[in-house]
Amino acid sequence: MDKFVCLEGLVAPLDRANVDTDAIIPKQFLKSIQRSGFGPNLFDEWRYLDAGEPGKEDSLRRLNPAFVLNQPRYQGAQILLTRQNFGCGSSREHAPWALLDFGFRALIGESFADIFFNNCFKNGILPIVLPAAEIDALFVLVEATPGCRLVVDLEQQQLRCPDGRVLSFVVDSFRRECLLNGWDDIGLTLRHADLIRAFEDKRRIEQPWLFA
Amino acid sequence: MPQTLYEKLWQDHLVHQQADGTALIYIDRHLVHEVTSPQAFEGLKLAGRKPWRVSSIVATADHNTPTDHWDRGIEDPISRLQVETLDANIRAVGALAYFPFRDPRQGIVHVVGPESGATLPGMTVVCGDSHTSTHGAFACMAHGIGTSEVEHVLATQCLLQKQSKTMLLQVDGRLARGVTAKDLALAIIARIGTAGGTGHAIEFAGSTIRGLSMEGRMTLCNMAIEAGARLGLVAVDEVTIDYLRGRPFAPKGAQWEQAVAAWRGLHSDADARFDRVVEITAEDIRPQVTWGTSPEMVVPVDACVPDPANEADPVRREGMERALRYMGLSPRQPIREIRLDKIFIGSCTNSRIEDLRAAAAVVQGRKVASNIRLALVVPGSGLVKRQAEREGLDEIFLAAGFEWREPGCSMCLAMNADRLEAGERCASTSNRNFEGRQGAGGRTHLVSPEMAAAAAIAGHFCDVGELLGRKEKG
Ligand code: SF4
Numbered sequence: 001m002d003k004f005v006c007l008e009g010l011v012a013p014l015d016r017a018n019v020d021t022d023a024i025i026p027k028q029f030l031k032s033i034q035r036s037g038f039g040p041n042l043f044d045e046w047r048y049l050d051a052g053e054p055g056k057e058d059s060l061r062r063l064n065p066a067f068v069l070n071q072p073r074y075q076g077a078q079i080l081l082t083r084q085n086f087g088c089g090s091s092r093e094h095a096p097w098a099l100l101d102f103g104f105r106a107l108i109g110e111s112f113a114d115i116f117f118n119n120c121f122k123n124g125i126l127p128i129v130l131p132a133a134e135i136d137a138l139f140v141l142v143e144a145t146p147g148c149r150l151v152v153d154l155e156q157q158q159l160r161c162p163d164g165r166v167l168s169f170v171v172d173s174f175r176r177e178c179l180l181n182g183w184d185d186i187g188l189t190l191r192h193a194d195l196i197r198a199f200e201d202k203r204r205i206e207q208p209w210l211f212a
Numbered sequence: 213m214p215q216t217l218y219e220k221l222w223q224d225h226l227v228h229q230q231a232d233g234t235a236l237i238y239i240d241r242h243l244v245h246e247v248t249s250p251q252a253f254e255g256l257k258l259a260g261r262k263p264w265r266v267s268s269i270v271a272t273a274d275h276n277t278p279t280d281h282w283d284r285g286i287e288d289p290i291s292r293l294q295v296e297t298l299d300a301n302i303r304a305v306g307a308l309a310y311f312p313f314r315d316p317r318q319g320i321v322h323v324v325g326p327e328s329g330a331t332l333p334g335m336t337v338v339c340g341d342s343h344t345s346t347h348g349a350f351a352c353m354a355h356g357i358g359t360s361e362v363e364h365v366l367a368t369q370c371l372l373q374k375q376s377k378t379m380l381l382q383v384d385g386r387l388a389r390g391v392t393a394k395d396l397a398l399a400i401i402a403r404i405g406t407a408g409g410t411g412h413a414i415e416f417a418g419s420t421i422r423g424l425s426m427e428g429r430m431t432l433c434n435m436a437i438e439a440g441a442r443l444g445l446v447a448v449d450e451v452t453i454d455y456l457r458g459r460p461f462a463p464k465g466a467q468w469e470q471a472v473a474a475w476r477g478l479h480s481d482a483d484a485r486f487d488r489v490v491e492i493t494a495e496d497i498r499p500q501v502t503w504g505t506s507p508e509m510v511v512p513v514d515a516c517v518p519d520p521a522n523e524a525d526p527v528r529r530e531g532m533e534r535a536l537r538y539m540g541l542s543p544r545q546p547i548r549e550i551r552l553d554k555i556f557i558g559s560c561t562n563s564r565i566e567d568l569r570a571a572a573a574v575v576q577g578r579k580v581a582s583n584i585r586l587a588l589v590v591p592g593s594g595l596v597k598r599q600a601e602r603e604g605l606d607e608i609f610l611a612a613g614f615e616w617r618e619p620g621c622s623m624c625l626a627m628n629a630d631r632l633e634a635g636e637r638c639a640s641t642s643n644r645n646f647e648g649r650q651g652a653g654g655r656t657h658l659v660s661p662e663m664a665a666a667a668a669i670a671g672h673f674c675d676v677g678e679l680l681g682r683k684e685k686g
Contacts, residue, residue, distance in 0.1 A: 016527075017531055018407075020644075022646040035251045085407040088406060091342040096358075115358060174234040186368060189364065195236070196236070207474065
C-alpha cells in the first residue's frame, strides 16, 4: 500500500448525500478479476450519457457535461468533497479501487458507510469526517474559488484551506500509523500468529462443533 | 457486569487487543463468492502466503450465474471467467464445502450458509458481501468485508476490528395481516434512516421478533446493512434451535447437546445497557413501498409520494427531487396508482421457502396483469427450488404467468442477463433501490414477496392485506 503523509491537491465537490457504491462503480465492472483499471468507469452512469460495458472503449463515449467531475475546473482533482453516508450499500472494494485509479487520495465528508470507510484505509485513501457546518463552508469555498487546493496533512491531522483557515480532524491512531507508514495489515497480524494459534487450539477444545 | 449479546460475541472472539482498542477478532466461518474473492486469492498467492484454515470456507457462485438455460453454461465470457476463477481458486486451496455453478445445492451465499447448517449460533461469519448481516439472525457476529479483508481472513483467520456501539431495536406486538419482516425492516429504516445504524450493532428483540420464523429474522438482519449497521442480531431461542436440528453441517449426537447448551446463553442479559434504544409498535406498521432511490425513501402502501416542497433540509430536498426525476414520479401521487412493468421475487432478502409460499398464496388461482412484461421468481438456492417444486409452488407461479428460474442473485443486481431496461419499473423483493441497481435507468420499488405478488396480479401496487381478505370472502 502507498503511504499517505501529506497531500496538496485540487478539490472536486460532489454535492449529494448517500452516494452508494453502485453509483461509484456499477455492477457490470465488478466482473473484472483485477484490482486496477476501474478509473474510467468511476461514477459511470453519471459521467457518461451512454451505457458503459466492460470492454467498451470509454474514451469514445459521450461525457455528460453536467456532471461535476467532467467540468474543466475539476480535472486532476485528488480530493473529493461530499456529504453524508458516502459509500453506502455494497461492500465492493472496487469502489475505493475506482476512486484511487481515477486519482482521488482523500475524501472529505460528513459521514461514511462503515465497510467503505474501512476499505479506503486498506488502499491508501484517507476518508476525513468533518461536522456538517464545516462541510457546508467547504462547499461554499470550493464553489467560489476556481482551482481550490487543500492541504491534507495526516501527520498533523489538519486540513489547510487557501484562505488560511485550518480545520482539524481525527483519524483512529492505528489506522493513521498504517497509512503514514504504508504498512500491510496482514504482515502486522501475522506477528501475532502464536496468539492466534493458541486461541484456535483452545476454541477447538471448548467448541469442537465449530471445527467440523 | 451484564452484557449485551454483541458484547458476549465480541469477548468470545477476542484474540488480542491493542491499547487504542483495535482488536484481532477470530473468524469461524468465511463465506466466499466469485465477485469479491479473485483479487484476494491473487494477493495471497503473490505474497507467497497460505490460507490459515480452509475448513472455515464455504463457497458458491451466485452473482454472475444465469437463471435459465443452464445447459448452455455461462454465455457471457467475462462472467464465465470470474466463475471459473473461483472454481480454480477453491480447487487449489480447498474448502469445507463448495457449491459450484449447477450444483444441486448452489445458490445465494446467504441462503446456502444457513440452510446447510454452515452458519451456527455464536460464530463470527464474514463474506465479501455487505448482506452477510443476514447470518446475525442466528446470533452470529456476521458482517460484510472488503476484498483486502477477505485476503486478511484467508491469511490469518482474523480481522482487525474496533468494537461497535450497540443499538436495541425493541419491537413488540402483532404484525397485521399482510405485514411481514420485510415491511418491518423498511419501517425501521424509515424511522432511523439509512445511516441511522452507522457504527452500531443492532439487536432486534421483543415479542414481534420472537414470533418471527428464522426466514423472517434473516430478512430483518439482511436489511440491517441498509440501515447503516454493519450487523444485526437476534438472540437464540427454540425457533433457532429447531431450524438447525439435522442440517448437514450442524453438530450431531453428544456434540449437538453440548452446542445447544452453549447456544442457550446467546442473548443479552436482562439489564444489559445499550448505547441507543429504539422502540417500535408492530401494530403501527403497514405494508411498505419505496418510492425513491434509497431504502429510507419509503411509505406505507396507502400513502402518497411525498412532496419535496415540505422538506426543510436543502440537501434532503434536492435528494428527493433527484430521486423523483429518476423514478419518473410526481409529488403527492398515490402509491397505489403506480403501474409496473416487471416483478422480481428473489434475492438474499426474500427468496427462501417461506417467502415463496407466501407469494404463491397470493398468486394462486390468479393471473399476472397484462401490463406486466416479465414476472420472475428466482429461488434462493437449489434446495429451496426443489422444496418449492415438491409443494407445487412452481406450478402456481407458472399458471399465473410467472417465470420459474434457477437460483442465484439474478435481478437483485443484474450482473447476469436478468435486468431492467432504462425506464422500466419493477416491484422487487430485493434490498436496494439505488439508481441503476437492477439495470441502467431501471426503477426499483422495494416490497415484500406478498406485496410483489399482489402487484403482479393488479398491475400496480395494492394492499395485499385487502386482496387476501377479498379472496377469503369471495
Ligand atoms: S441477492 Fe443481491 S444483495 Fe444478496 S448477495 Fe446477491 S447481489 Fe447481494
